[in-house]
Amino acid sequence: MARAFAKIAFTDNVKQLQSEMGSRQTYQVFEQGDTDDVCIDKRTEQFIKQRDSVYIATSNDDGWPYIQHRGGPKGFLKVLSDKQIGFADFRGNRQYLTVGNIQGNNKVCLFLMDYAQTRRLKIWGHAEVIQKAEYAGLMAQLELADFRAPVERGVVITIDAVDWNCPKYITPRYTQDEFAQFLVDD
Structure with a gap:
């Protein structure tokens, strides 16, 4: 890899x-x-499944980069196979920068952060925007049963490369659930 x-x-x-x-x-x-073969191993799969947010980088037709935060409950980012991940794209501010950029240049880079454990995974790939009318079965895999945000489309990423990045300079931060666990453990 x-x-x-x-x-x-x-x-x-x-x-x-x-x-x-x-x-x-x-x-x-x-x-x-x-x-050059890239496959999601068990460690990487578990890490992906535990994330409640991701940063996705795209670039527009003029080459300008854009970074978007995507989030949801843990597990919103789905491992579809050993070479594909995806997520349901929820309605946001309706600027459509990420989706529009993907239509012009489907290369993406994702940063998945675990601030509490100071771990970071970078993923490079090619994204495809999918619509429910054409990909009902795949969209069903991406949607979250108990999450009420309106889904506008899906994004499926075929992975070209991954890199576990150095934890140096990652400041530990904790979610409310992680912080609550400290209180229970003491």
């Missing part, structure tokens, strides 16, 4: 800067993996 990540992330400009800053030799190892 590291080789797939390196092929996407380590552009010529990045490699040049790594060389100048003395880290190129360390990161060159990522490029020497034995496969």
Whole structure:
């Protein structure tokens, strides 16, 4: 999986800067993996299923990046297979920046954060916006039974690369449920 990540992330400009800053030799190892095949393993699957939010990056037709927060109850981000994840896209502020960007350039990057445990997972992939009329079965997999927000569409991401990122500088933060657990444990 590291080789797939390196092929996407380590552009010529990045490699040049790594060389100048003395880290190129360390990161060159990522490029020497034995496969480009990316599969969601059990550890990654569990991490994804426990998230209640995700940051999704897209870029518009002019190349400007945009980062959107998506959230819901734990498990709103679904593991559909060992190469696909998805989520029901709930009605928001109706700007449609992320969805519009995906229609022009379907490359996305996701940041999944676990602030309490200072863990971060980055996912690169290609997104597809799906409509219930065309993909009723798939939409049924993405929807949440007890969540009342109106679903406008689904977003399915085929994963090209993942990277577990360094926990350095992640400030621990806790949800109300996580904080309540501290009080129960004491």
